[in-house]
Amino acid sequence: MSAIPEDPAVAAFISAINGGNRDAFFAVLAPDATMSDDGSERDLAAWVDKEIFSADGRMDVETSSDEGRALTAAFTNSTYGTMRTRWAFTVTDGRISRFETGQA
Incomplete structure (x- = not known):
């Protein structure tokens, strides 16, 4: 069973991903939100569509720290399989x- 992060926004982010709910995902983001993947800045909307919603992305949180704002998770999608x-x-x-993500 996934650990549930303390921060409500982060918990909603994960719930939206695991529920395949793109609208709920973007509702939890600030209008000018940014992100990086493995240290490289990415176009958030394009990355999210490719890595999460068109690839059936899912997160299984293993650890949570910094009041729920730092996580380690098994992330699974149909493109890459499961990675830490x-x-x-x-x-x-x-x-x-x-948000910043990358391989652990």
């Missing part, structure tokens, strides 16, 4: 303004 990943979130006014 790290996630770091910046939450501003209850919404995710930035």
Whole structure:
């Protein structure tokens, strides 16, 4: 069973991914949210569509720290299978303004 992060925005982010709910995913993000993957800045909308929603992405959180804003998770999608990943979130006014992910 997945660990549930303490931060409500991060918990909603994961719930949206695991539920395949693109609208709920973007609702938890700040309008000008940014992201990086393995240290490279990415176009958030394009990355999310490719890596998560068109590839049936799922997250199984293994560990949570920094009040639920730093995670280690098994991330699975139909393109790459399952890989151990790290996630770091910046939450501003209850919404995710930035997330960084990469292989753990």
